[in-house]
Amino acid sequence: MGSVDTRTLPWSWYTDATVLQLERERIFRRSWQYVGRQDELAEPGDFLATTVADVPIVLTRDEDGALRALLNVCRHRGSLVCEGSGTRATLQCPYHAWTYALDGRLLAAPRLEREGGADQTDLGLVALPLDTWGPFVFVSPDPHATPLADFLDDVPERIAAAGIDVDLLAFRQRWEWEVAANWKLSAENFLECYHCPVAHPGFAAVMDVSPESYVLETRGGRMTQHGPPRPEPRGAYDPTGEIERGEFHLLFPGTVVNVMPGRPNLSIGPIRPLTAERTHRFLDYFFAPDADPAWIADSLAFDAEVGAEDRLLVERVHEGVRSGLVETGLLLPESERLVAHFQSLVVSALA
DSSP: OOOOOEEOOOGGGGTOHHHHHHHHHHTGGGSOEEEEEGGGGOSTTEEEEEEETTEEEEEEEOTTSOEEEEEOOOTTTOOOOOOSEEEOSSEEOTTTOOEEOTTSOEEEOTTTTTTTOOOGGGSSOOEEOEEEETTEEEEOSOTTOOOHHHHHTTHHHHHHHTTOOGGGOEEEEEEEEEESSOHHHHHHHHTOOTTHHHHOHHHHHHBOOSTTTSEEEEETTEEEEEEOBOSSOOSSOOOOSSBOSEEEEEETTTEEEEEOSBSSEEEEEEEEEEETTEEEEEEEEEEOTTOOHHHHHHHHHHHHHHHHHHHHHHHHHHHHHTTOSOOOOEEOTTTTHHHHHHHHHHHHHHO
């Protein structure tokens, strides 16, 4: 093998607020992102205020049962219209009581007619693209977003081929946390298992993370790792079952989809920048409805252990790169090629 000559992005890109602003505008505001589950808006009238990238949105289930994503910004003076979640017949801004239907139409605006009027049909909440894959809901801030199927690439087919019917999975729980590090470091840590033997002893005791068995693939915005469990796995997690291989996908910029070997399971969630030096994460965990509760508990505990290890790793990297005394790092051309591909996507988007 030749010399290692793949440089990382400049370390300054991991702490610079100006770079983050460009990433928000040119990457996150032009991308599909996972925002939650259909069962969170099960009945007409249900709403849920959340964010996609840094954009405030409100998800609604309108009177006709249609699921919608609306910009959570009043068309009058820009206030947030909703907070939290619940069930309502209309959405009313708390500032001046402009009232909207669950499909976004402006229904009432005090004094609007008396003071010159305006065409209410042009003053509804701005609709954003929304689509679903099974129980999973995705939103894009880009009104001209490409179809969700293009973003998902072949991940749904891979999950189905592994033996998982996502429509039959049951939601178990959400884990939510913050990382004191740049979002790219969180993504890049996910994209390589070069660190697994030393930093994740429990994971490496279950999964065969040798370069001969642990496969890395890229295609467009999809970056995938997959591999089998060890022939004789050790530890608390039992990988035996109909799902024969683990598969771990990142859909650029930050949607993570994980499947572990064993019984039918899946976790999915976003990597979302809060600031240049802080990242928000959550994962929604799904299992077969008849899965053994003890196995689910072991699975969640196993993932929590790996997640805690990763959080510490990523925060230590951020502390190192923010010193500013070294300009870049190095990437191994094989073991870290998903990281290199991810960084090339960032560069292309910002250019």
